[in-house]
Amino acid sequence: MSRAARAARVLIADDEPLVRAGVRAVLSTDPGLEVVAEAADGHQAVELTRGHRPDVAVLDIRMPGLDGLGAAAEIRRTVPGTGIVMLTTFGEDEYILRALGDGAAGFLVKSGPPEELVAGVRAVADGAAYLSPKVAARVIAHLADRGSGARAERRAAARDRVAALTPREREVLAFLGAGLTNGQIARRLGLVEGTVKAHVSSVLARLAVDNRAAAAVVAHEAGIVVPPSGPGQ
Numbered sequence: 001m002s003r004a005a006r007a008a009r010v011l012i013a014d015d016e017p018l019v020r021a022g023v024r025a026v027l028s029t030d031p032g033l034e035v036v037a038e039a040a041d042g043h044q045a046v047e048l049t050r051g052h053r054p055d056v057a058v059l060d061i062r063m064p065g066l067d068g069l070g071a072a073a074e075i076r077r078t079v080p081g082t083g084i085v086m087l088t089t090f091g092e093d094e095y096i097l098r099a100l101g102d103g104a105a106g107f108l109v110k111s112g113p114p115e116e117l118v119a120g121v122r123a124v125a126d127g128a129a130y131l132s133p134k135v136a137a138r139v140i141a142h143l144a145d146r147g148s149g150a151r152a153e154r155r156a157a158a159r160d161r162v163a164a165l166t167p168r169e170r171e172v173l174a175f176l177g178a179g180l181t182n183g184q185i186a187r188r189l190g191l192v193e194g195t196v197k198a199h200v201s202s203v204l205a206r207l208a209v210d211n212r213a214a215a216a217v218v219a220h221e222a223g224i225v226v227p228p229s230g231p232g233q
Contacts, residue, residue: 007034008125011052013045013071014060014087019110023058023087026114033121042066046074049082055125056106058085061099072104083124088135105213107135119179128181129212131220158221161207169206172199174226176212177219 039045059068085106106124120130
């Protein structure tokens with residue numbers, strides 16, 4: 001059965017049972033998502049991911065034993081078809097940056113609204129990236145080293161990198177920053193999805209980033225993010 005014909009299968013990993021129950025309850029409100037497994041630590045998350053092959057693994061960054069970052073790296077290595085969503089709290093900027101480098105595609109704040117959790121998991125299940133606006137702001141602030149001069153330099157550098165893209169690539173990057181999938185971008189731009197996929201690959205290569213989430217950070221830094229247009233985008 002194709003991914004389009006079934007609900008996205010999700011694994012939840014958090015050492016707090018109450019958090020797992022809350023995430024499951026929120027995701028269960030969307031018929032397009034199905035929680036197939038729960039893990040209480042990173043090692044269990046890796047093993048269950050290997051066994052269940054979910055479309056998305058939602059991982060808490062801080063877990064006993066193998067933490068969420070270690071689990072994410074191992075899942076990316078052994079089950080590359082599973083997208084990674086990291087659950088974060090404020091004050092974990094360094095962890096978020098490491099997760100970006102390890103290929104995580106989604107970053108959500110535990111204290112965020114329930115609809116953001118659903119949107120983020122669905123986006124990653126559809127092959128897109130999703131940065132909670134709060135997470136994006138924290139990442140950008142951290143990268144700026146909390147100095148106004150450094151922040152200005154990073155924004156200028158991001159604008160220079162974006163200026164090297166073609167006009168169409170800049171449009172695609174702006175939608176990547178908003179967390180849109182290839183299909184959603186195609187509808188917004190009146191293109192076929194295959195063409196958008198080619199543009200995304202070109203954007204990643206020209207920005208010298210490894211994944212859509214890292215490209216989204218560049219879009220946020222450059223100030224070109226296009227706000228979503230509502231349900232279905």
